[in-house]
Amino acid sequence: MTLNTKTLVLAAMVMAVPMIANAQSGEATYKQVCASCHNAGVLNAPKVGDKAKWAPLIAEGQVVLTAHGYVGVRGMPAKGGSPNLSVEGFADSLVYMVNNSGGKWTSPNPTTVAAINREIEARKAGLNKK
Ligand code: HEC
Numbered sequence: 001m002t003l004n005t006k007t008l009v010l011a012a013m014v015m016a017v018p019m020i021a022n023a024q025s026g027e028a029t030y031k032q033v034c035a036s037c038h039n040a041g042v043l044n045a046p047k048v049g050d051k052a053k054w055a056p057l058i059a060e061g062q063v064v065l066t067a068h069g070y071v072g073v074r075g076m077p078a079k080g081g082s083p084n085l086s087v088e089g090f091a092d093s094l095v096y097m098v099n100n101s102g103g104k105w106t107s108p109n110p111t112t113v114a115a116i117n118r119e120i121e122a123r124k125a126g127l128n129k130k
Contacts, residue, residue, distance in 0.1 A: 026092030026107070033080045034093050043075040051102035058103040063112060066091045067119035071127070087116055 030038075030048075037045040046053040057065055070090050072078035079085040080093070091113070095105045108116060 025089065026094075026096040029085070029089050029093035030096045033082045033085060034097065037080075038097060045075065046101075048097050048100050054098065054101035054103065058098055058101070058105075062091075062094075062105055062108060063115045063119050066094055066108070066116045067123055069094060070116070070120055071123045087120070088113060091116060 035048075037043060038048050041047040041050075046057060060068075066087075069076060070079060070087060079090060088108070091108050095107055098105045
């Protein structure tokens with residue numbers, strides 16, 4: 001193996017690690033934080049796998065649905081009730097739920113995360129007006 005090939009292989013490994021970590025952390029966060037309600041449909045939470053219930057939610061789009069879930073809506077506690085959960089961590093757990101409920105989302109890129117953050121601020125401002 002030449003030095004160049006080694007360098008390329010190393011670079012590919014370094015790039016692959018965060019992608020794997022992200023994919024795992026969405027599922028791990030789901031199991032840790034969201035599953036207690038969304039597995040069985042506690043308090044009428046949309047059950048993972050219930051495509052009919054998820055279809056209209058998925059149709060709201062990743063930015064809006066992620067932001068509204070993060071802020072909290074009716075029986076859905078803000079951040080899934082986990083105060084230290086980041087927007088990215090919440091978004092990835094939602095990607096896991098959506099992809100197991102008939103949707104096909106990907107972990108949000110920085111542009112999408114920025115849009116989610118703007119929607120969170122807008123949602124909070126709207127809630128504060130009441
Ligand atoms: C304590 C129970 C509970 C936990 C924990 C929980 N949820 Fe929920 N979630 C609910 C309930 C109940 C609803 C339905 C809210 C409604 O429509 O009245 C809901 C709805 C949602 C919705 C739809 C929001 C909308 O706009 O209608 C999303 C998205 C969501 N949850 C994501 C998550 C994610 C992601 C997690 C984990 C990080 C999580 N939830 C953890 C109870 C929970």
